Amino acid sequence: MKIRDFFSTLNFSISILNDRNNEDVRNFEDNFDDIMRSSIEYIRRLAEDNADALSEDYDIDDLVLDDYDYISDETFQNTDIYAISMKYIASKYLNSHRYLIPELEKEIEERGLVFREEESYIDDFHENLVTALLALKHDYEENYGDLLEEIPEEVASVLRVGTEQSEKEEAFKRLYNQYGNATMVPYNVRRNVMMMGYYSLFGLQGLDSNNGSQSSLKIKNSFHMKDYIQGYVERLEPVYKTEIVNSILSMVYQLDRFGEIYEKIEAHNDRMRRYGLPGLGYQSDEKEIYPKLPRFERLMTEENLMKQNIDDLLALNAFYNNRFAKIMNEYALALFVIGNLDMTQRCVDGEEITKSRLTQNKLNMLVTKYQTLILPIKQYYAEEQSKIQDNPYVFVEDATEFEVSSEEDSRVKKQIEIDPSSFIKRVTKAWRNDYKDYYNLRLPDVENNLEDDLAFVNILYNPIFLSYRFKHDSIKAVYAYLDFLSKEEPNRSLNFGIVLGNYNDNRKNNILLAFDGLLDSTVRLHMDKEEFKDFLMAQTGSTDIRMFIGFEDFYFGGEYISSQLVAPQCKEHEKFLKVVKNGSISKEFPSVRVTPINERFLQHAEYNMNKTKFMPAHKITTIKKNKKGKLVQEAVQPVMKYNMDTAKKYIQREDGEFVEEAEFNSLNDIGDLEV
Amino acid sequence: MDKKDFENKLKNKKIDECVSILRKELIEILTKKIQEKDKYFRYSTTKDLHNKAKICLKQQYSEIASRLYNFDIMYELDEYKLDEMLEMYKILSKE
Structure with a gap:
């Protein structure tokens, strides 16, 4: 131009x-x-x-x-986080949805796709599944290609069967009877033969634990064999974690070089003192008023982050x-x-x-x-x-x-x-x-x-x-991962998503996203609305976005408290919250107590520490059957979605389905039930 | 793109809406151009569009895709975006 x-x-x-x-x-x-x-x-x-x-x-x-x-060089070193996040999510998804693999393999063949060293992960979830599968197959061939070509003839002859699942399982059992069960042969030799057979017969997808016969699964387990894809995902995890931890540490290091960490510790401590919560601060070099405060540097070590x-x-x-x-x-x-x-x-x-x-x-x-x-x-x-x-x-x-x-x-x-x-x-x-x-x-x-x-x-x-x-990229990565977790592990309590209300700033093109976790503060970040909407479509196929619950808890007497620093939770803060909640008199913190100003913030913090099932200020009631089959109302933390096109809100029902807010409320309003 | 609607919005100084319309239009044109080279391509985000454009399109178009992506991640004045996008639209609609 x-x-x-x-x-x-x-x-x-x-x-x-x-x-x-x-x-x-x-x-x-x-x-x-x-x-x-x-x-x-x-x-x-x-x-x-x-x-x-x-x-x-x-x-x-x-x-x-x-x-x-x-600084540019250092920043550049963090480029992999987004790609490896997308790769990890796609690989984990393939592991738990293996039935998709044959269909994806067909697509790979039709499109003439081949594995490329520079695996390119993008915002499109489906494309990432294809790329992850190509990488997975490549890894499988690299590790087992030779091994499977060198199978001794006497073993290969046992494995030469048709394509039916039952035929393969029969061959697997025969292999076990002939070689795996030969107790005179050392275990590692038998295990090798069984692994050759297992991978040769069932490929990277492994034996479907839903459809595989009990005896075949028992044989597999007796040799501690993992399906290839499961092992692959497990191998990815430490690499992935190391990359993220390195990225966090390099950012914190850079911020520290600019004097930002010290400044933010001071600002955070000042605020916490002002609102009667001094024990939620960090140890500061100059003002060691509260000896029981954690040192920020100690929480942000590689060792602690890797946990x-x-x-x-x-x-x-x-x-x-x-x-x-x-x-x-x-x-x-x-x-x-x-x-x-x-x-x-x-x-x-x-x-x-x-x-x-x-x-x-x-x-x-x-x-x-x-x-x-x-x-x-x-x-x-x-x-x-x-x-x-x-x-x-x-x-x-x-x-x-x-x-x-x-x-x-x-x-x-x-x-x-x-x-x-x-x-x-x-x-x-x-x-x-x-x-x-x-x-x-x-x-x-x-x-x-x-x-x-x-x-x-x-x-x-x-x-x-x-x-x-x-x-x-890092905002997309955390949202994509949490959204994935919310679907794969529906029982896990997660609070993340868009913040609705008057909290979005003046930039009309922005949305505010917030993420809770086992962290000592909530992470709040702005993102371009159009870009995020496109990203949601590409990842999930809809513009539904999870809603963050309890953003108003960060208003102390009308003043919004932003997160100055965020670190993993620590026992010192946990102990302090206990002191405040119990109203106990503590030598270190003699004047702290729950007040109308900090109450909701404390409830939010407790919920984050998995100490409570819901934040009282944001609870809803749902109807469920108790052990005796009687309908009762139960207080729960709502799981909500918001559609970015229609602006409609949805609440998750007991069975996992999302229904419109009004419908949910009418369904749950059936008179005086036990609570 | 509904040109009349766009012109009305421009006349009424609804700059953000004009930007949104042009963004969509530019994405659509670039997507079509990429699809001529790779029929399996479908638009997901401007980030993906810009990565794909680098491989499939000539530099002038690829540059437009990069600009669109950068507009999504860096704050820019709506008036500036509109001006730039109109220039991009001119280039893309020439062929």
């Missing part, structure tokens, strides 16, 4: 500045001093940690740019990706302002930049300048994105192709060199001298070199672009 001329770009940039829906710009203006202070601290820490590297030829500005490249459920890890991953994306946005703008004022070194030397030091006009002009540069850079990223076939995540400036491999994962991640110089030339040509003339007049003490400015913004934008992509 052609480059937009300077004045048209400028007009949009000025509109962005005036757009009250633009959270990024609004947030930057409202919290300018705080953002600037954090950014300057980041620069100072960077200078301090790399004091030896700084010289006349390599100054602090170079160091910041190199650090941004490093958590996959759904909770995915929610943590989405939360920290989202936080990281926001921070990258804020810091980019702040670093742009610092760089333009040529104050990077002076900030290292102790100078501060505050709103009162800059005129509003100058600040507006710098933000407008940044936006003017960002718009063509976004176009540049779209251009590059559309060229690269192998991997969509390849935006590392001046990086040569390199390989990343580990013991667990031998796959190769490629970063392809991209060179923005020709694009910058195109912009320079399209904007001629307009850029320089315009900004020289309005920002006379600033170097307004278009080529340098574009190159600078390009580097600043790189991690923003990557983190926003991962943010959306």
Whole structure:
């Protein structure tokens, strides 16, 4: 696409500045001093940690740019989470719906599909099933192809049977009688023969436990043989968990480098103290008032995270990706302002930049300048994105192709060199001298070199672009996994989905999603409405979305309490909740008690810790038969769905079916029953 | 696309609705173009569309798919989106 001329770009940039829906710009203006202070601290820490590297030829500005490249590299390492999530869900689905395999195999044949090393998982659930099956078959052939070709003739002759299930089972029993039951032969040899037979006869699908005869299943179990697909999914799990944990840790590490973790701990503790819940905070280095508080760092170790459920890890991953994306946005703008004022070194030397030091006009002009540069850079990223076939995540400036491999994962991640110089030339040509003339007049003490400015913004934008992509992917991954769990494990209590009411922010195109889990806070994230609707269709075949229950519990006396940090639950917080609930006097927390302000929040937290079956404020009653066959009403936590097209709400009945809210209420209103 | 309806909405400055209509239209055109190369392709999300366009379509179209996807994940002014989408629509409807 052609480059937009300077004045048209400028007009949009000025509109962005005036757009009250633009959270990024609004947030930057409202919290300018705080953002600037954090950014300057980041620069100072960077200078301090790399004091030896700084010289006349390599100054602090170079160091910041190199650090941004490093951040992009680090962010890039998290690319696999989305794909492996989709692969894991599809593989687990295939394992529990094996009857689909023959049909999918037929489709693979018709479409002439073959396994590709770079397995490509997308938003379309059906396509993911096909890709996962191709990968599964490939893995099976890799592991058992040779083995099955080398079956000794005397064993093979036993296995040579027809295609009927009964014939195969008969052959399996014969094999057992001839070889498996030969007790004089060592167990591992017998097991090998039985495994050859098992896989040869029943393939990767295994013996259907619903249709297989009891004696065949008994033989299978006596050799501790797993169906191939089940074993495959079990092998995937630790790899998957490791990937998510690494992603969480790298995001938390990056946030910590920017001083964000400490700040958020302070903010979280302040709030919790204000609402009479100091024991739900974290140990802070400076204010060790409550010795029984957990250390955030201790909860976020690899060891502790590996113990958590996959759904909770995915929610943590989405939360920290989202936080990281926001921070990258804020810091980019702040670093742009610092760089333009040529104050990077002076900030290292102790100078501060505050709103009162800059005129509003100058600040507006710098933000407008940044936006003017960002718009063509976004176009540049779209251009590059559309060229690269192998991997969509390849935006590392001046990086040569390199390989990343580990013991667990031998796959190769490629970063392809991209060179923005020709694009910058195109912009320079399209904007001629307009850029320089315009900004020289309005920002006379600033170097307004278009080529340098574009190159600078390009580097600043790189991690923003990557983190926003991962943010959306990570939200999709956690929703898809929880939706999958809700169907596969219907008895598991899960609270996730869209937040309805007046809680969605001013961005009319956004929806708010929330996820509860065995975590110490609820994860709340925004997502583009249209994109999520399409995603739901692609994943589930409908625009029904699960509804999150109890969002109003986060309003303390009218003030909304957002999650500053999220970590796995810990015994210290659990103990504190017990103290509050029992109204016991505690030495550490002498003044805590349940109040009308924090009551619902506490009920929500208890429910999350699996301490209660429902949150009293949100319970509903359903009718069920008791042991004596008598109809009784039972209080339960509602499971609700919302249709994004029709705006209708549905409640799950006892039998698992969803019915419209009104119908549900009328069905459950049958007079005075025992409760 | 109902052009009259679109023009009315544009006249009444219902920018977000115009964006939504154009987004759908652009997706439909790109989907058809991909289906000419891969009859099994069906639209799911702009992310998938952009990944598929990279393989099947010429760069100019693939770029449009990338822009559409980026509009879904990054906040942009509706007026800017509309302007860009109209440009994309012009390119796509040329053939």
